[in-house]
Amino acid sequence: MRLGLAVGWAYGQAIEHARSRLKLSHPGDVATGLRMLQRGRIELLASNEHNTEPVLQAMGLAVVSQEVVHPK
Numbered sequence: 001m002r003l004g005l006a007v008g009w010a011y012g013q014a015i016e017h018a019r020s021r022l023k024l025s026h027p028g029d030v031a032t033g034l035r036m037l038q039r040g041r042i043e044l045l046a047s048n049e050h051n052t053e054p055v056l057q058a059m060g061l062a063v064v065s066q067e068v069v070h071p072k
Helices: 013-021 030-038 049-058
Strands: 002-005 023-025 044-046
Touching: 002 030, 030 044, 030 049
Parallel strands: 002 023, 002 044
Antiparallel strands: none
């Protein structure tokens, strides 16, 4: 599974520790990451509602998001 991580964002220790085992892509921003999802270049985009919802609205896309919480 290919995961998109926006450039310059902090994703926490779990992602940092798993980086070497993940197939990562680094879109420059949320809009680029969403276009990568649309085109099948990544399967997941790690983001947050605050930054993503306005971009989804500007792109005319319906909000189809799912919160994923790391088990403790």
